[in-house]
Amino acid sequence: MKAIMIQGTSSDVGKSVLCTALCRILVNDGYRIAPFKSQNMALNSYITKDGGEIGRAQGVQAEAAKIDATTDMNPILLKPTGNMVSEVILHGKPFADMDAVSYRENFVEQVMPEVRKSLRRLEAQYDVLVLEGAGSPAEINLKSRDIANMRMAHETDAAVILVADIERGGVFATIVGTLMLLEDEERARVKGIIINKFRGMKELLVSGIDWLEEYTGIPVLGVIPYFDVQIEAEDSMALSSLRLKKPKHEEFDIDVAVIRFPLISNFTDLDPLFEEPDVGVRFVSSLKDLKEPDVIILPGTKNTIADYVWLQETGLAQGILQQSRKGKKIVGICGGYQMLGECIVDKQENVIADETYSMLGLLPVETVLIDENQTTQVKGMNYAGQEMAGFVFHLGSSTTTRPIQSFICLDDGRQDGVYTEQVIGTYLHGMFQNRSFTREYFNKIRVEKDLQEVSGEILSDYERREQAYEMLEHHVRKHLDMDKIYELLDESM
Incomplete structure (x- = not known):
């Protein structure tokens, strides 16, 4: 060979x-x-x-x-x-x-x-x-x-x-x-x-x-x-040295703040946002830098509980809740989705007794952590009838505590995530790679801010790659x- x-x-x-x-x-x-x-x-x-x-x-x-x-x-x-x-x-x-x-x-x-x-x-x-x-x-x-x-x-x-x-x-x-x-x-x-x-x-x-x-x-x-x-990009070095070095958010009509967890993972989920017109993306690791963005994104993390403790210690947890009360949009992906729920019950084998952790409480969701990973490519139909694809891999499972609109119905019949006009939570990695969804999501924000909607042909993520x-x-x-x-x-x- x-x-x-x-x-x-x-x-x-x-x-x-x-x-x-x-x-x-x-x-x-x-x-x-x-x-x-x-x-x-x-x-x-x-x-x-x-x-x-x-x-x-x-x-x-x-x-x-x-x-x-x-x-x-x-x-x-x-x-x-x-x-x-x-x-x-x-x-x-x-x-x-x-x-x-x-x-x-x-x-x-x-x-x-x-x-x-x-x-x-x-x-x-x-x-x-x-x-x-x-x-x-x-x-x-x-x-x-x-x-x-x-x-x-x-x-x-x-x-x-x-x-x-x-x-x-x-x-x-x-x-x-x-x-x-x-x-x-x-x-x-x-x-x-x-x-x-x-x-x-x-x-x-x-x-x-x-x-x-x-x-x-x-x-x-x-x-x-x-x-x-x-x-x-492959690893966290790209956060400071590659694509995420962008101009300050004041230069953009729509400001997106991404919480930079110490153990952030799969931040490539966010790559499409850098190509969306008028959208500025900045990573935030302190309360003073959060300010008042249009959208707050809680991305994936390798250790949800440890990074949520960090979120509380930095004051960002309270900052996110404050921005939520002001009506700002919030998105949680995988570990970020788990944090948006009401609580996490840790039942992993390395835990002596089941431990329950209170989360942000922005979505009616409870998560149980177990040792088994779920990993698979998935497709389905989202809340608006749009086809979406991506992949999921996470510990444990999340269930809703009351009836609410799911984010996506997968082809195998399972419901994933939660959708409201203000808050979205999902296990779907690659959600923003579904470019029609991303364009529609930010066009709604443009309308709310009296900005002109972006129109024209949308290349698929495959075509862009x-x-x-x-x-x-x-x-x-x-x-x-x-x-x-x-x-x-x-x-x-």
Whole structure:
């Protein structure tokens, strides 16, 4: 099998996006492509068709490769729950909660046979594997138990391309430093270098690139200009460094405040809001920053109870209730939906006795937490008769304490969530990716504020994603030496 691997000098250098670009380039050139990342740490999940949970990046890369995502593409997903503990998702299903020491010392070697099985299954189905590394391959204190970088390159005999982010500064030092910390056999696997997120005149880089190639003996395969592609982010780093850096809300007619929980998850649910005309989105983690928005969104969280305690301690719980009394609109998704209810009863196995927690009480809903996760892709009809699709994965179940309009009736007959003119709560991740619903929701707010409604054609979320993948493909292909990439793939067989 042909294999190529993107590794980085650090986290957030653009590995996921470049892997996505390569998946689309190679599939457009006629190859059967599969993405792979052995171990991923992320709070943004992707639910496969059979209900497995993997990292969002590998789901996106599979879409770019024009295939259905499977759990073999990310056999291990780590979801931080706080206090240096992560939930370990193995082949798409919850396996155990582990602290960092237990995971590294006891679990990593035990799980390698499962990782190899995933690789073998992918090898049997696809022509080329596009592997993504994690963080840096040169973390000296972690290398002995690192199964996401060079070990995977050895397992697949992949050519490694090292990516560095020039926006961070010191790009030549980070490249050379990373290479110096690799073992000889690891360094020999690095066949190319990419300088990513470049802004400015490439001519000013020429002397540096010439020096780098001569000093390292490794060719620079591309200098990729910065590109604000509308592709979903993988982890919480994107909250501060990528798409969520937007102008202040005063510049927009409609102000949306999103509660930034300490353990926020699946914030990619909110991506479509950045594309909605006249809508400004800002993340709020203190009462003074809440102010008086038009809409307050409580997104998903990895730990509903812990983040609700934080909501109370910051004063944001009272701030939300105050804004509710003023008639402001409120939306809760998954854990945020649970917080909008009356109470949560915790019946998980790690709880000695059932514990009941009072919540905001904005919806007539009671939630019971149990250990079993519900994960599945879903479709249905919402309260207004619009078709909607998305995915659900959550602990426990919520029931209404009195008759009230549900948010969506799923195709299997189940009712999900609650809808009122002011407050919406739902387990449906991806609700705003249903663009007709999103446009109608904000048009109602525009009418209430005496603003002009937005009309015109609404592209589906699938059409928008396809546009983004094609734009990314064109951009990266233009600036990357694809002839050399294909040479490396031929050599990897």
